[in-house]
Amino acid sequence: MTTRIDLHTLRGQPVIVGAGVAGLLTALHLGDRPCVLVSCAEPLGIGALPCGVAAALGTEETATARAARTLQNSAGLACLETVQCITSAMGGVIDTLGRLGITVAAGTHDSGYALHAALLAAVHARPTVTIIAPAALRRLILVDGQVAGIVIDAAGRTITLDTDAVILATGGACGLYNDALVPASAIGRGLAVAARAGAELSDLEFVHFHPFALSLGNTPGAGVAIPFSLYGPDALLLDEQGEKLEGQTSNPAFVARAVAERKAAGHAVFLDLRKIVTSGPPKPGSVLASFLSLCHARGIDPATQALPVKPAAAFHIGGIRTDVSGRTSLPGLWACGEAACTGFHGASLCEGNALLETVVCSQFVATDVLGRITPPFRDISGIREDQSLPRGLLAVVRKALSTSMGPARTQDILTSALVPIARFAEYDDVALIAEMMLISALKRQESRGDHFRSDFPTAGATARHITLTAAEVHIAARLIARDHPVAWSIDGAPLASMLNS
Ligand SMILES: Cc1cc2nc3c(=O)[nH]c(=O)nc-3n(C[C@H](O)[C@H](O)[C@H](O)COP(=O)(O)OP(=O)(O)OC[C@H]3O[C@@H](n4cnc5c(N)ncnc54)[C@H](O)[C@@H]3O)c2cc1C
Structure with a gap:
């Protein structure tokens, strides 16, 4: 230090x-x-x-x-x-x-x-x-x-x-x-x-989910991933009954969704790399060589077992x-x-x-x-720090986001995750970011790239960004909380205009 x-x-x-x-x-x-x-x-x-x-x-x-x-x-x-x-x-x-x-x-x-x-x-x-x-x-x-x-x-x-x-x-x-x-x-x-x-x-x-995190426990942040490039024709993606998941695809978001859906149906999912791993020694410095040394360091042997996998958030x-x-x-x-x-x-x-x-x-x-052009110096020595913000919501937020904002989302599930979190967003940082993510996901009533809405499975006619401030999000969340579970729509309408609705 x-x-x-x-x-x-x-x-x-x-x-x-x-x-x-x-x-x-x-x-x-x-x-x-x-x-x-x-x-x-x-x-x-x-x-x-x-x-x-x-x-x-x-x-x-x-x-x-x-x-x-x-x-x-x-x-x-x-x-x-x-x-x-x-x-x-x-x-x-x-x-x-x-x-x-x-x-x-x-x-x-x-x-x-x-x-x-x-x-x-x-x-x-x-x-x-x-x-x-x-x-x-x-x-x-x-x-x-x-x-x-x-x-x-x-x-x-x-x-x-x-x-x-x-x-x-x-x-x-x-x-x-x-x-x-x-x-x-x-x-x-x-x-x-x-x-x-x-x-x-x-x-x-837009959260990028890696489809193949090793499913070896439930410690947040402890994830190890199987490189997506190993998912070729010689790799098998199956559940515990040996049933194959949907056909090979080069789109990680699609595969992550398939794995999430099979797991949500109560199955375990495995990636079987045995054919690749046993076909000869990997090239030094290759993706496979790096992955095998990572596995061996953790006592896992992909040559003898199919690997249990689950999707995991990898990049925001x-x-x-x-x-x-x-x-x-x-x-x-x-x-x-x-x-x-x-x-x-x-x-x-x-x-x-x-x-x-x-x-x-x-x-x-x-x-x-x-x-940059340096602005005139401003003395801030008189500004005092405000009181502590409440902490400890992390576990609640993690659970809400994990269940509602994974590879596949729906309005009902997003809304039910939002309502309890929104109460704390004005005071708690993780609740604020979760609230902003959930409102963004609710507002995007289409499926595009890494965002998939089961209730809006196709892309809209126009690609647009969703840009929000905390103040706008608080207003929207309050309105949703007030009206929940009444049907509502904020797509296309400026959030501020909802104040008068
Ligand atoms: C499994 C995996 C594989 C990836 N593979 C690739 C790849 O092959 N190619 C590729 O291009 N990208 C890859 N990425 C993405 C890439 O690693 C990240 O985008 C990149 O490392 C992000 O760097 P960063 O400096 O922005 O953030 P980080 O590396 O996350 O660093 C953030 C820093 O901020 C600090 N910090 C956070 N909050 C606070 C705070 N409140 N106060 C003080 N400090 C704070 C943290 O301690 C940390 O030091 C991968 C990501 C994952 C998860």
């Missing part, structure tokens, strides 16, 4: 919150500019990065091909300009990392942890980066609608940092699900802090609405990585794009922060 920091020396420095790939890279891209890095993880970021994330870097795919694949996969919702901007930068990613002293074994599948470790070492070696950890972001301070500081909890103290530039790199909210492949701490607190300050959040209903496509430079709707607030919603992914995640977006955009964010 960092101790004895003179807070006065940090006044005016950009503050980055989060020490995953997004936060660490943004800090490095700020170059000689002194900055503060706040992270709740100690040691920084351990466990935050799954293996396989480096696989997207340095592939031989051209920018044009990746852009085309991204657009096709996005179900009509990706922002063309953003896609072009990010994919056209992908060719230079390995070189850019190299200039920062980070060597990436391009194209291998076991270097995710190595990449994160290298970024951490590089940040620790930078005297210009002041690390405050473990520390948790509490709230933003705004003066005249502009970010003027942040409040963090560190070592049992509440600390206020004066800054006009905050970069949220706090990851997504998949940890709000019981079955998730992310650390249990990824519960969208950064999103909640941004929303409470008035920032717009976008596309929160929605987040704080930003442009490609990470600018949010609040002056002085940027977002980067999974916390941000740049519009790059649209309605569905294309393999490798999460890391690509993070690595490319962290540089754009840093450049934008460095180039």
Whole structure:
């Protein structure tokens, strides 16, 4: 833990919150500019990065091909300009990392942890980066609608940092699900802090579910996934009676739904890789080799047993609405990585794009922060922290989201999850993000990309984003709670207009 920091020396420095790939890279891209890095993880970021994330870097795919694949996969919702901007930068990613002293074994599948470790070492070696950890972001301070500081909890103290530039790199909210492949701490607190300050959040209903998390217990965040690319013709997906699930498909969202539906019908589901695993030794550095070593380390042998699987939340496509430079709707607030919603992914995640977006955009964010026109300094020393927010709703929220907002959703189930949660959303961060996700899912009365509504199984005629503020969501939730279980519809109507309905 960092101790004895003179807070006065940090006044005016950009503050980055989060020490995953997004936060660490943004800090490095700020170059000689002194900055503060706040992270709740100690040691920084351990466990935050799954293996396989480096696989997207340095592939031989051209920018044009990746852009085309991204657009096709996005179900009509990706922002063309953003896609072009990010994919056209992908060719230079390995070189850019190299200039920062980070060597990436391009194209291998076991270097995710190595990449994160290298970024951490590089940040620790930078005297210009002041690390405050473990520390948790509490709230933003705004003066005249502009970010003027942040409040963090560190070592049992509440600390206020004066800054006009905050970069949220706090990851997504998949940890709000019981079955998730992310650390249990990824519960969208950064999103909640941004929303409470008035920032717009976008596309929160789009959660990417990995169909093949190993079903070996029910500990939140403990998930291990079978790489989707192993699900080829030689892999069998069946239930405990040996009955095969629907035909092979290359769409993970479709497969996740099939697995969820079979499990909801009371069955266990297994992925049988025995034919693949016993056909010869895997190529070193391949997806299969990495996966087998992960299994062997956990005492699992895919050569002798079919593996029990379940869908698990892996990536939150929605987040704080930003442009490609990470600018949010609040002056002085940027977002980067999974916390941000740049519009790059649209309605569905294309393999490798999460890391690509993070690595490319962290540089754009840093450049934008460095180039900003600094507003006049505002003294916030007189602002006092408000009273504690109630905690402890996490288990309730996890249960509600897991049962209502999985790979398949309906209005009735979403509504019944929303009503009890909404009562706490004005005071509790996880309840707020769950409320915003549920309202977004209710509002999207169609099926598109990673969002499937059993009651609206086809895509609507027009692809549109759902962008909300916390204030709008509270109003909508109150109205729904008041009218529940009366039939209602908010699709297409501005939420504020419902006040008069
Ligand atoms: C199983 C799995 C496989 C994946 N495979 C791939 C892949 O092959 N290719 C790919 O491109 N992407 C992949 N991804 C996605 C990719 O790993 C993530 O998108 C990426 O790691 C997110 O980085 P991040 O820095 O934005 O967030 P994170 O890594 O989640 O880091 C967030 C940081 O913020 C900190 N934090 C959070 N809240 C607070 C707070 N309130 N106060 C202070 N600190 C806070 C956390 O402690 C953490 O350090 C995969 C994801 C999963 C789950």
